[in-house]
Amino acid sequence: MWTRTTLHSSVIDEERLDRYARLVIEVGLNLLPGQDLLIDAHVEHAPLVRRIALAAYAAGAHHVDVRYADEHLILAQVALAPDEALDWTPPWLVQRIEDAARRQAARLTLHGPPDLDLLAGQDGTRVARARMTELQATTLQTVNARLTNWSIAAAPTEGWARAIFGPPALERLWEAIERAVRLDEPDPVAAWRRHMARLKERARLLNERRFHALRFHGPGTDLLVGLLPVARWLAADLRTIWGHPHVPNLPTEEVFTTPDPARTEGRARVTRPLALGATTVEGLELRFRDGRVTEARAAAGEDLVRELLASDPGAGRLGEVALVDGTSRVGQMNVTFRAALLDENAASHIALGQGLAFAVESDEAPVAATGINMSRLHLDLMIGSPEVEVDGLEAGGATVPVLRNDEWVLG
Numbered sequence: 001m002w003t004r005t006t007l008h009s010s011v012i013d014e015e016r017l018d019r020y021a022r023l024v025i026e027v028g029l030n031l032l033p034g035q036d037l038l039i040d041a042h043v044e045h046a047p048l049v050r051r052i053a054l055a056a057y058a059a060g061a062h063h064v065d066v067r068y069a070d071e072h073l074i075l076a077q078v079a080l081a082p083d084e085a086l087d088w089t090p091p092w093l094v095q096r097i098e099d100a101a102r103r104q105a106a107r108l109t110l111h112g113p114p115d116l117d118l119l120a121g122q123d124g125t126r127v128a129r130a131r132m133t134e135l136q137a138t139t140l141q142t143v144n145a146r147l148t149n150w151s152i153a154a155a156p157t158e159g160w161a162r163a164i165f166g167p168p169a170l171e172r173l174w175e176a177i178e179r180a181v182r183l184d185e186p187d188p189v190a191a192w193r194r195h196m197a198r199l200k201e202r203a204r205l206l207n208e209r210r211f212h213a214l215r216f217h218g219p220g221t222d223l224l225v226g227l228l229p230v231a232r233w234l235a236a237d238l239r240t241i242w243g244h245p246h247v248p249n250l251p252t253e254e255v256f257t258t259p260d261p262a263r264t265e266g267r268a269r270v271t272r273p274l275a276l277g278a279t280t281v282e283g284l285e286l287r288f289r290d291g292r293v294t295e296a297r298a299a300a301g302e303d304l305v306r307e308l309l310a311s312d313p314g315a316g317r318l319g320e321v322a323l324v325d326g327t328s329r330v331g332q333m334n335v336t337f338r339a340a341l342l343d344e345n346a347a348s349h350i351a352l353g354q355g356l357a358f359a360v361e362s363d364e365a366p367v368a369a370t371g372i373n374m375s376r377l378h379l380d381l382m383i384g385s386p387e388v389e390v391d392g393l394e395a396g397g398a399t400v401p402v403l404r405n406d407e408w409v410l411g
Helices: 014-029 043-058 071-080 091-102 124-129 133-144 158-165 170-180 188-209 302-309
Strands: 004-007 010-013 036-042 063-069 106-111 149-154 213-218 221-227 255-257 259-269 274-276 279-281 285-289 292-297 318-323 349-353 378-382 389-393 399-404
Touching (some): 014 106, 036 043, 043 063, 274 378, 318 378
Parallel strands (some): 036 106
Antiparallel strands (some): 004 010
């Protein structure tokens, strides 16, 4: 029998929360008996966090540790904190991640903005700096070294639902997330196995071709992205350093690799709004030369983007390129979710900042020697649409179609 509870005047379907929690534990994290689980979430995610904790302990978890964030505290920090404290990381938060890596713990982040417009009107430079850069760097290092099984899962909130659909809309957002993560299937776990097999086949085809570069061409975009010979294409079906499989993104619709950070040329128009914390960047256009962003313009949020690009030497170069076609469940909904986890799985994208060491074939080589980009930033930018064509360029100069009219045509 379905049970229901009330939170902030909204009715929450606990049976739905339980099904989703099991999917996160069994598919996303593939949690092992005896593992510790670290969860990072907003206070608004508490009902889902509680069900995930129950599912984790039912699966044999040793301990579940939860760290809640509150975006109103970020607002207070941006408004009143001293400049030198904006990007400070409390040492215990870094130690928490390092300890999780040593103990081979699992890590889960719930991604669902409580209020997308909370920081509207604040100084964009201070908003961009109000992020724990040392914590982000440590987390990226742990991911690249494959030291934990981890996942990021979408978590609906009332504020997020209102921003997308208007009130009242929480149920509509929940239905969209259920569709995106295949929770609407009779057997979601089996549906995920079929889905990942299809994505891995696409990655195999790209790896067989060994393209020298990709070219994106469409309205406002003419971009050449050079590829690294030592990098391979992947689906989001990863393995830890000790061989344990996990799915890092719920949902996921992409195949991806880490590009050559010195060989990006041309211009790119970002096709979807970009949510950065509680600020939204609109109409972003970038120009690249010799691998680096040389110009960034936006209708809204331009100052924030410029601050991020200047945050470290690698922030203006690419660390990822990913392909998504029209079979994406996220894309088929034709909704701009204003959240990277969803929007990046609706369209092909590039990412500024840290490259993906786990996409490099030589796992024994030092990360700095593989040629991937190094940064404390990893920022996904959606540049795909049905009007944007993607070609693979072979070393000899031949052009091979990959995406046409939002359809995967590489065979």
